[in-house]
Amino acid sequence: MSGGVTVRVPAKVNVQLAVGAARPDGFHDLANVFLAVSLYDEVTVTPSDRFYLTCSGPYADQVPLDTTNLAARAAQALASRHGIDPAVHIHIAKDIPVAGGMAGGSADGAAALLACDALWSVGSSRTELLDICAELGSDVPFSLVGGAALGLGRGEKLTELEVGGTGFHWVFATADGGLSTPAVFREFDRLTPEAPTPEASPLLLEALRTGDAEALAASLVRSNDLQPAALSLRPSLTETLEAGVSAGALAGLVSGSGPTTAFLVADAGAAEKVAAALVASGTCRTARVATGPVVGARVI
Ligand code: C5P
Numbered sequence: 001m002s003g004g005v006t007v008r009v010p011a012k013v014n015v016q017l018a019v020g021a022a023r024p025d026g027f028h029d030l031a032n033v034f035l036a037v038s039l040y041d042e043v044t045v046t047p048s049d050r051f052y053l054t055c056s057g058p059y060a061d062q063v064p065l066d067t068t069n070l071a072a073r074a075a076q077a078l079a080s081r082h083g084i085d086p087a088v089h090i091h092i093a094k095d096i097p098v099a100g101g102m103a104g105g106s107a108d109g110a111a112a113l114l115a116c117d118a119l120w121s122v123g124s125s126r127t128e129l130l131d132i133c134a135e136l137g138s139d140v141p142f143s144l145v146g147g148a149a150l151g152l153g154r155g156e157k158l159t160e161l162e163v164g165g166t167g168f169h170w171v172f173a174t175a176d177g178g179l180s181t182p183a184v185f186r187e188f189d190r191l192t193p194e195a196p197t198p199e200a201s202p203l204l205l206e207a208l209r210t211g212d213a214e215a216l217a218a219s220l221v222r223s224n225d226l227q228p229a230a231l232s233l234r235p236s237l238t239e240t241l242e243a244g245v246s247a248g249a250l251a252g253l254v255s256g257s258g259p260t261t262a263f264l265v266a267d268a269g270a271a272e273k274v275a276a277a278l279v280a281s282g283t284c285r286t287a288r289v290a291t292g293p294v295v296g297a298r299v300i
Pocket of ligand 1: 026027028029030136137138139153154155181182183185
């Protein structure tokens with residue numbers, strides 16, 4: 001594609017997702033510990049005579065190609081701020097599970113924003129880009145930043161976190177059919193009438209800082225406050241979690257609002273073994289191995 005700009009952007013897993021009570025604006029205050037992991041979408045923007053989106057990859061049939069797509073909204077938000085005609089073709093090469101709790105839609109928003117900023121030579125500052133990301137959605141700023149970060153507020157107020165060692169090994173089990181994030185938050189409200197103020201776990205932050213997978217695994221137990229709600233809406237995920245842990249994962253949890261489940265494993269060999277066992281168990285659609293943290297959205 002001549003004259004285009006391509007941005008590669010990672011998925012995320014929430015190693016902690018502490019959720020408070022619903023706010024008057026309908027959002028929930030969070031203490032959200034994000035880790036970017038090595039499953040990637042690539043978003044290419046190319047000058048065109050009209051604005052349109054296309055998508056390829058294993059999940060392409062589930063991706064909306066209208067202005068509900070965060071990539072479209074990102075391009076249009078940047079164009080309207082700068083009086084630019086957003087006549088571009090946006091192509092999403094999608095490899096992040098859709099509606100899976102891995103911020104795939106948010107990733108495409110951050111990637112399209114960065115790609116359009118480069119294509120149109122806007123030269124936005126990091127702060128300007130992060131402001132637009134926060135308007136687009138709670139997880140979009142993290143997709144831009146990557147690495148590991150604590151997100152407060154509705155998840156968009158980020159503090160980058162240091163991660164020791166060489167990174168963590170993960171297996172992600174995808175499920176048939178997505179889960180709606182608003183529906184999972186509503187189920188959380190129903191199950192949790194008096195949610196306490198969300199706080200990051202000091203032990204979990206320390207496990208990240210030292211790069212200690214065993215310590216992180218211990219901190220993952222009940223670290224996702226949305227997990228009971230996701231399991232309530234999709235009880236079969238309990239079997240997936242059991243299958244991953246009995247295959248040797250150090251810990252298993254629902255990724256964000258689900259239905260993807262995430263398994264922390266000791267090393268690359270364990271990741272292959274757990275992924276094969278998950279597929280053989282018949283409790284998931286497919287299993288993917290990944291490592292994290294990895295960098296956020298980057299022009300390639
Ligand atoms: O911010 P984003 O558009 O990704 O959020 C999607 C939905 O998830 C919101 O409409 C809301 O129902 C829910 N949500 C929430 N509290 C947050 C983030 C998301 O209730 N902090």
